[in-house]
Amino acid sequence: MEHLKRASDEEPKVLEPVLINTDTNDRINIDKNEFKIGRARDNDEIILDVMISRRHCIFRCIGQDEWMLKDLSSSGTFVNGNAIGSGEVQNVCSGDIIQFSPNETFKYVFTLAEKEHCVKKARIDEKILDTVLVKQRTFAENQECQRKELKNMLEINQKEQIKLNQQLENLLSQQAMAKDDKENLLKQITALEEKIKACNSQEEDLKNMYSQLLQKLENERLQFEARLNEEKQKWQEALDMSKQEKEMLEIKMKDQMKKWREEQQAEWKNMMENKVKEEKNIQARLMNEKTVLEEKLKSHVNEKTMLEEKLKETEKALKEQEAKTEISQTILGVNTSNESIASTSECIFLNFNGDQIEVPQYEIIDTIDLTEISQNMLETNINQSILGKVSNIMDEQxxxxxxxxxxxxxxxxxxxxxxxxxxxxxxxxxxxxxxxxxxxxxxxxxxxxxxxxxxxxxxxxxxxxxxxxxxxxxxxxxxxxxxxxx
Structure with missing residues (x-):
């Protein structure tokens, strides 16, 4: 009886940290000493939103009803409006306002509430239904164990009652046979009947407790299955949302990659067109420079040709002048070794009047400088001049x-x-x-x-x-x- 009373007594109250949403009153039960929150599937609480990081934060128990919060996110975690630095830790107390990311949709009140009898929420996984079935079997085995324990106690009581009835029958038979000491037998019979009555009463209590236990176990089973169905539905919704989010991200990434490829192709096309234009401009400029150089070369060649023609004419005139000078010397009888008729820098023409030979006045018709005139020297100077100009142009450009x-x-x-x-x-x-x-x-x-x-x-x-x-x-x-x- 005392064991049954202890079993029927309520368990002591245990406080559990809870996050309550300020807008929707949704609850997040922190049922582990290290509780992870984030968008990834291996977190204890999964929040499927792009503002929440894959590993957003961790709640860790550091003592009796003492908790601390560590931020791991890129979007930030706020306690009473103050941001926690990435990787930093801050103690939290009951009544603190905790916000995940700058979005106020994820603002919660941290409080310590009475722990409810509920099954630990499993992380989202493709094989989560297998875990649910294991928990369901465990719960059913626990109920069956309690039922068997109470049933055994009821059977023990029934056996004891049967034993007492047998003792009563034995006393009644002894009373019929015995003539003396009837009073003592009557007392024993009365005491045994009271025991039988008490045992019957105890049996009734055990039957009532057994039926109540069965009803309680049935109610707990129904509640457990209802919670499991709710959890299954939530897990399925979370899985569907995760798959939908993955598909949306894939579509978005494909669009971004397509757009990026188009931009890269357009950029490369523009770059190649600019390069072709620049190359054409350079070729055109070089062709213009080449044309200018060719024109200059042609002008130098023309100058060289003109100088050569002028040199030939000068040589021809010099030869004619030398012939005339020799004739003059013969006529006048002047020795060319003693007298210089014409210097290297001058040419003189003589006038003859009739048959009478006179020494006329020398008339200077033209003066030609022949000190540096030589065909080879002239060609060398022209070539050096042309090469010098071409070399200067090449050095500059x-x-x-x-x-x-x-x-x-x-x-x-x-x-x-x-x-x-x-x-x-x-x-x-x-x-x-x-x-x-x-x-x-x-x-x-x-x-x-x-x-x-x-x-x-x-x-x-x-x-x-x-x-x-x-x-x-x-x-x-x-x-x-x-x-x-x-």
Missing amino acids: LTCSICSELFIKATTLKCTHTFCQHCINLWNKKQKSCPVCRKPVVSMIRSLVLDNFIESMIDNLPTELKNRRNEIIQEREVITTKRRMY
Whole structure:
């Protein structure tokens, strides 16, 4: 009886921390010493919202009814309006206002309430229904154990009652047989009847308690199944929401990737069009420069031709003048070794009047400077002049600003400045900007037109310049080969 009374007594009240939503009054029972809240499936409380992090926060018990809150989120956790730093810990007390993320929809009141008899909420998982079935079997086994215990007690009482009835029958038979000591037997019979009556009363109480226990167990079973069905429905809804959220995220990611690809393709298309335009502009500019150089070369060739013609005319006039001078010397009888008829700087024409030979007045018709006139010297000077002008143009327009040499594998940047490929590669290892205008280096394009033009012009330059250029090319190839090896 005492055991049954202890079993029927209520369990002592236990306080449990609870989060109550300030708007909807929804409750979150914190039924573990370390309770996780977040959007991921392995949390103890799952909140499916984009404002909630996958691992948002943790409630941890640090003593008797003492709790602390640790923030793990990227969107923030607030206690009484004050934000907790990421990874920091703060103690919470009953009555504190706790808000997950800046969205006030997730604002809760932390309080300590009486613990309800409920089944621990399992985390959402694809196999959650298997866990529910295990819990249901455990609950049914517990009920069956209590029922069997009470049934055994009732059977023991019935056996004791049967034993007392047998004793009563024995006493009644002894009373019929015995003639003496009837009073003693009557007392024993009376006492035994009282025991039987008490035992009957106890049996009735046990039957009532057994029926009440069965009713209580049945009610608890119905309540348990109702709560399980509610939990199943919530878990199924959460699973459906999680799947729907996953599908929405996948669709959103596909749209973003498609949009990003289109933007990248448009950007690359515009970049390539700009590069083609820049290349065309560079080619047009180089063609104009080439045309100007060709015109200058043609003008120099024409000047050279005119000078050669003038030199031929001068030589012809000089020969005619020498012939006339020899005739004059013969007529006058003047020794050419003693007298100089015409200096190296002057030519003199003689006039003859009839048959009479007279020494006329010398009349200076023209003066020609022949001290430096020579065909070979003139051609050399013209060639040097042309080469000097071409060399100046190449030094000004076709020289790398890094190494101060003619372009070797000319490479043009997006900012239209051109450098040697070797030089700009070395420069980019230190700085990712143009050495001239300091703009970022986005792309580099080889300029084959410049290379071909420079190589064609190098063929007309002196051998020293050709050898110097070949040495530079060989040095750079050796450096590039070593870098590739190491």
